[in-house]
Amino acid sequence: EAGVTQSPTHLIKTRGQQATLRCSPISGHTSVYWYQQALGLGLQFLLWYDEGEERNRGNFPPRFSGRQFPNYSSELNVNALELEDSALYLCASSPGTGVFTDYGYTFGSGTRLTVV
Amino acid sequence: RKEVEQDPGPFNVPEGATVAFNCTYSNSASQSFFWYRQDCRKEPKLLMSVYSSGNEDGRFTAQLNRASQYISLLIRDSKLSDSATYLCVVKVGNNRKLIWGLGTSLAVNP
Numbered sequence: 001e002a003g004v005t006q007s008p009t010h011l012i013k014t015r016g017q018q019a020t021l022r023c024s025p026i027s028g029h030t031s032v033y034w035y036q037q038a039l040g041l042g043l044q045f046l047l048w049y050d051e052g053e054e055r056n057r058g059n060f061p062p063r064f065s066g067r068q069f070p071n072y073s074s075e076l077n078v079n080a081l082e083l084e085d086s087a088l089y090l091c092a093s094s095p096g097t098g099v100f101t102d103y104g105y106t107f108g109s110g111t112r113l114t115v116v
Numbered sequence: 117r118k119e120v121e122q123d124p125g126p127f128n129v130p131e132g133a134t135v136a137f138n139c140t141y142s143n144s145a146s147q148s149f150f151w152y153r154q155d156c157r158k159e160p161k162l163l164m165s166v167y168s169s170g171n172e173d174g175r176f177t178a179q180l181n182r183a184s185q186y187i188s189l190l191i192r193d194s195k196l197s198d199s200a201t202y203l204c205v206v207k208v209g210n211n212r213k214l215i216w217g218l219g220t221s222l223a224v225n226p
Contacts, residue, residue, distance in 0.1 A: 033212065043160070043203075043216040056213055090159055094212070104150040104162035104205070105214070112157075 002027065004108035006091050012114045013081050021076040021111045025093030031055075032074040033094070033105065034066060038087035046089075049074050050096050081115045088112050117142055119215045122204050126221035133194045137220050139187040139204030148207040149180055151189045153200045154219065160203055163189075194224045 005024045013019050025032050034046040045058040049068035063079040072093075078085055089112075092105035122139045129135050141149075149166035164171065166178040166187055177190040187204055204217035 031212065033214075035214075040218075042218040043214070045213045045215070048212050058213070088157075088159075104152065104165060106162065107159040110159050 004091055004093050004106055006089075006108035006111050008111060009109070010112050010114070012116060014116055015081055015083060017081050019078045019081060019085075019113055021078075021089050021091075021113070022073065023076070023091030023093075023108060024073045025091075026106065028095070029093035030072050030096035031094045032068055032072065033092045034074070034076050035090045035092070035107075036060075036087045037090060037110075038084070043090070047076070078113070083115050086113060086115045118217075119143060120204055120206050120217040122202075122217035123220045125219075126223060128223045128225060129194055130225055131194055131196060133224075134190065134192045135194060135222065136191075137189045137202055137204075137222075139189075139217055141185050141187070141204075141206045141215075143206070143208050143215075144185065146185070146206045146208050149178075149187050150205040150207075150214075151176075151178060151187075152203040152205055154203055155200050163202070191222075194222075196224050196226060198222060199224045 007022045031050040033048050035043045037043045048056040052068050066076040068074045088110045090107045090110045092107045120141050151163040152160040153163045154160040164173050166180045170179045175192045179188045201219040201221050203219045206215045
Protein backbone atom coordinates (compact mmCIF):
# COMPACT_ATOMS: atom_id res chain seq x y z
CA GLU A 1 0.00 0.00 0.00
CA ALA A 2 1.42 3.36 -1.02
CA GLY A 3 1.89 5.78 1.83
CA VAL A 4 1.31 9.51 1.87
CA THR A 5 3.18 11.11 -1.01
CA GLN A 6 4.21 14.72 -1.26
CA SER A 7 5.67 16.80 -4.04
CA PRO A 8 7.94 18.47 -4.71
CA THR A 9 10.61 17.26 -2.32
CA HIS A 10 12.35 20.62 -2.36
CA LEU A 11 11.15 24.02 -3.45
CA ILE A 12 13.09 27.26 -3.61
CA LYS A 13 11.18 30.51 -4.01
CA THR A 14 11.93 34.18 -3.64
CA ARG A 15 10.19 36.45 -1.19
CA GLY A 16 6.80 37.59 -2.44
CA GLN A 17 6.24 34.61 -4.72
CA GLN A 18 3.64 31.89 -4.30
CA ALA A 19 4.34 28.26 -3.48
CA THR A 20 2.11 25.27 -4.17
CA LEU A 21 2.69 22.02 -2.34
CA ARG A 22 0.89 18.78 -3.11
CA CYS A 23 -0.15 15.76 -1.10
CA SER A 24 -1.72 12.43 -2.01
CA PRO A 25 -3.24 10.54 0.92
CA ILE A 26 -3.14 6.85 1.60
CA SER A 27 -5.73 5.07 -0.51
CA GLY A 28 -9.11 5.10 1.22
CA HIS A 29 -8.26 8.03 3.49
CA THR A 30 -10.44 11.09 3.10
CA SER A 31 -8.83 13.39 5.68
CA VAL A 32 -5.62 15.28 4.97
CA TYR A 33 -3.63 17.32 7.48
CA TRP A 34 -0.92 19.88 6.85
CA TYR A 35 1.78 20.78 9.35
CA GLN A 36 4.68 23.20 9.28
CA GLN A 37 7.98 22.40 10.95
CA ALA A 38 10.17 25.47 11.08
CA LEU A 39 13.63 25.31 12.58
CA GLY A 40 13.47 25.46 16.35
CA LEU A 41 9.69 25.80 16.47
CA GLY A 42 8.42 22.23 16.36
CA LEU A 43 5.50 21.04 14.30
CA GLN A 44 2.61 23.46 13.99
CA PHE A 45 -0.85 22.46 12.77
CA LEU A 46 -1.85 24.28 9.61
CA LEU A 47 -5.00 22.79 8.09
CA TRP A 48 -7.31 19.79 8.11
CA TYR A 49 -9.40 18.86 5.07
CA ASP A 50 -12.01 16.16 4.89
CA GLU A 51 -14.40 15.34 2.07
CA GLY A 52 -13.32 18.44 0.21
CA GLU A 53 -13.98 20.85 3.07
CA GLU A 54 -11.72 22.70 5.46
CA ARG A 55 -12.54 21.33 8.93
CA ASN A 56 -10.01 23.08 11.10
CA ARG A 57 -7.30 25.67 10.77
CA GLY A 58 -4.26 26.52 12.86
CA ASN A 59 -3.01 29.97 13.81
CA PHE A 60 -1.62 30.96 10.44
CA PRO A 61 -2.39 34.04 8.33
CA PRO A 62 -4.86 33.80 5.43
CA ARG A 63 -2.05 33.68 2.90
CA PHE A 64 -1.76 30.03 3.90
CA SER A 65 -4.61 28.29 2.15
CA GLY A 66 -5.38 25.05 0.48
CA ARG A 67 -7.96 22.80 -0.99
CA GLN A 68 -8.86 19.17 -1.31
CA PHE A 69 -9.81 17.60 -4.60
CA PRO A 70 -12.51 14.99 -5.31
CA ASN A 71 -9.83 12.26 -5.25
CA TYR A 72 -8.89 13.49 -1.74
CA SER A 73 -5.48 14.76 -2.75
CA SER A 74 -4.70 18.20 -1.43
CA GLU A 75 -2.79 21.34 -2.23
CA LEU A 76 -1.29 23.83 0.17
CA ASN A 77 -0.77 27.31 -1.22
CA VAL A 78 1.37 29.92 0.42
CA ASN A 79 1.04 33.40 -1.06
CA ALA A 80 3.30 36.40 -0.64
CA LEU A 81 6.11 34.24 0.69
CA GLU A 82 8.18 35.54 3.58
CA LEU A 83 11.59 34.39 4.70
CA GLU A 84 10.02 32.92 7.87
CA ASP A 85 7.94 30.56 5.73
CA SER A 86 11.07 28.51 5.11
CA ALA A 87 10.28 25.18 6.72
CA LEU A 88 9.50 21.53 6.19
CA TYR A 89 5.84 21.14 5.28
CA LEU A 90 4.40 17.78 6.21
CA CYS A 91 1.18 16.13 5.14
CA ALA A 92 -0.61 13.25 6.85
CA SER A 93 -3.84 11.42 6.13
CA SER A 94 -6.42 9.39 8.00
CA PRO A 95 -9.91 7.96 7.54
CA GLY A 96 -12.68 10.54 7.59
CA THR A 97 -14.70 12.16 10.34
CA GLY A 98 -17.07 9.26 10.75
CA VAL A 99 -14.33 6.85 11.65
CA PHE A 100 -12.63 6.40 15.00
CA THR A 101 -9.08 7.60 14.59
CA ASP A 102 -7.45 7.28 17.95
CA TYR A 103 -4.15 6.40 16.45
CA GLY A 104 -1.18 8.36 15.27
CA TYR A 105 -0.97 9.60 11.72
CA THR A 106 1.49 8.58 9.04
CA PHE A 107 3.28 11.47 7.43
CA GLY A 108 4.63 11.94 3.97
CA SER A 109 8.31 12.72 3.61
CA GLY A 110 7.55 16.42 3.33
CA THR A 111 8.35 19.36 1.10
CA ARG A 112 11.26 21.50 2.17
CA LEU A 113 10.45 25.07 1.21
CA THR A 114 13.24 27.59 1.17
CA VAL A 115 12.41 31.26 0.69
CA VAL A 116 15.33 33.47 -0.33
CA ARG B 117 3.31 27.78 29.25
CA LYS B 118 3.64 25.50 26.22
CA GLU B 119 0.82 23.03 25.68
CA VAL B 120 3.24 20.13 25.52
CA GLU B 121 6.60 20.33 27.23
CA GLN B 122 9.44 17.87 27.05
CA ASP B 123 12.80 17.37 28.70
CA PRO B 124 15.19 19.83 27.06
CA GLY B 125 17.90 17.27 26.22
CA PRO B 126 20.14 16.44 24.52
CA PHE B 127 20.69 13.04 26.05
CA ASN B 128 24.01 11.35 25.36
CA VAL B 129 24.08 7.73 26.52
CA PRO B 130 26.29 4.70 25.87
CA GLU B 131 24.99 1.68 24.00
CA GLY B 132 23.05 -0.61 26.29
CA ALA B 133 21.94 2.17 28.63
CA THR B 134 18.38 2.76 29.76
CA VAL B 135 17.06 6.24 29.11
CA ALA B 136 13.78 7.89 30.05
CA PHE B 137 12.04 10.87 28.51
CA ASN B 138 9.31 12.85 30.21
CA CYS B 139 6.56 15.00 28.80
CA THR B 140 3.84 17.10 30.42
CA TYR B 141 0.72 18.48 28.81
CA SER B 142 -1.46 21.34 29.94
CA ASN B 143 -4.89 20.56 28.50
CA SER B 144 -6.86 18.21 30.72
CA ALA B 145 -9.19 17.48 27.77
CA SER B 146 -6.36 15.72 25.96
CA GLN B 147 -7.59 12.40 24.71
CA SER B 148 -4.83 10.61 22.86
CA PHE B 149 -1.12 10.48 23.34
CA PHE B 150 1.75 9.38 21.16
CA TRP B 151 5.49 9.21 20.89
CA TYR B 152 7.03 9.89 17.50
CA ARG B 153 10.63 9.61 16.46
CA GLN B 154 12.22 11.93 13.94
CA ASP B 155 15.55 11.43 12.27
CA CYS B 156 17.49 14.43 11.04
CA ARG B 157 15.74 16.15 8.13
CA LYS B 158 13.15 13.38 7.83
CA GLU B 159 9.46 13.19 8.60
CA PRO B 160 8.34 12.11 12.09
CA LYS B 161 7.35 8.46 12.37
CA LEU B 162 4.95 7.04 14.90
CA LEU B 163 6.82 5.09 17.54
CA MET B 164 3.90 4.13 19.74
CA SER B 165 0.59 5.25 21.14
CA VAL B 166 0.39 5.71 24.90
CA TYR B 167 -2.42 4.03 26.81
CA SER B 168 -3.65 4.68 30.32
CA SER B 169 -2.58 1.26 31.51
CA GLY B 170 0.90 1.71 30.08
CA ASN B 171 2.16 -0.24 27.12
CA GLU B 172 5.31 -1.88 25.92
CA ASP B 173 6.73 -2.55 22.48
CA GLY B 174 9.98 -4.46 22.66
CA ARG B 175 12.57 -2.25 24.32
CA PHE B 176 10.17 0.70 24.50
CA THR B 177 7.72 1.32 27.35
CA ALA B 178 5.26 4.20 27.48
CA GLN B 179 3.37 5.38 30.54
CA LEU B 180 0.55 7.86 30.99
CA ASN B 181 -0.48 9.56 34.22
CA ARG B 182 -3.67 11.49 33.54
CA ALA B 183 -3.88 12.90 37.06
CA SER B 184 -0.46 14.49 36.73
CA GLN B 185 -0.84 15.11 32.98
CA TYR B 186 2.42 13.39 32.39
CA ILE B 187 3.71 10.95 29.76
CA SER B 188 6.96 9.03 29.73
CA LEU B 189 8.98 6.91 27.34
CA LEU B 190 11.55 4.41 28.55
CA ILE B 191 14.09 2.91 26.19
CA ARG B 192 16.00 -0.11 27.45
CA ASP B 193 19.23 -1.52 26.04
CA SER B 194 19.80 1.52 23.79
CA LYS B 195 21.09 0.89 20.28
CA LEU B 196 23.07 3.22 18.05
CA SER B 197 20.03 3.24 15.75
CA ASP B 198 17.90 4.76 18.52
CA SER B 199 19.71 8.08 18.02
CA ALA B 200 17.00 10.50 16.94
CA THR B 201 14.69 13.18 18.27
CA TYR B 202 11.71 11.87 20.23
CA LEU B 203 8.54 13.90 20.03
CA CYS B 204 5.70 13.82 22.53
CA VAL B 205 2.34 14.38 20.85
CA VAL B 206 -1.12 15.00 22.26
CA LYS B 207 -4.52 15.06 20.57
CA VAL B 208 -7.18 17.21 22.19
CA GLY B 209 -10.85 16.57 21.55
CA ASN B 210 -12.21 15.62 18.19
CA ASN B 211 -10.71 18.38 16.09
CA ARG B 212 -7.98 16.05 14.83
CA LYS B 213 -5.26 18.54 15.69
CA LEU B 214 -2.04 17.09 17.05
CA ILE B 215 -0.08 19.24 19.48
CA TRP B 216 3.62 18.55 19.45
CA GLY B 217 6.39 18.97 21.94
CA LEU B 218 9.66 20.36 20.65
CA GLY B 219 11.32 17.00 21.03
CA THR B 220 14.22 15.57 22.95
CA SER B 221 17.38 14.67 21.14
CA LEU B 222 18.98 11.32 21.95
CA ALA B 223 22.49 10.34 20.90
CA VAL B 224 23.53 6.76 21.64
CA ASN B 225 27.29 6.43 21.60
CA PRO B 226 29.40 3.31 20.96
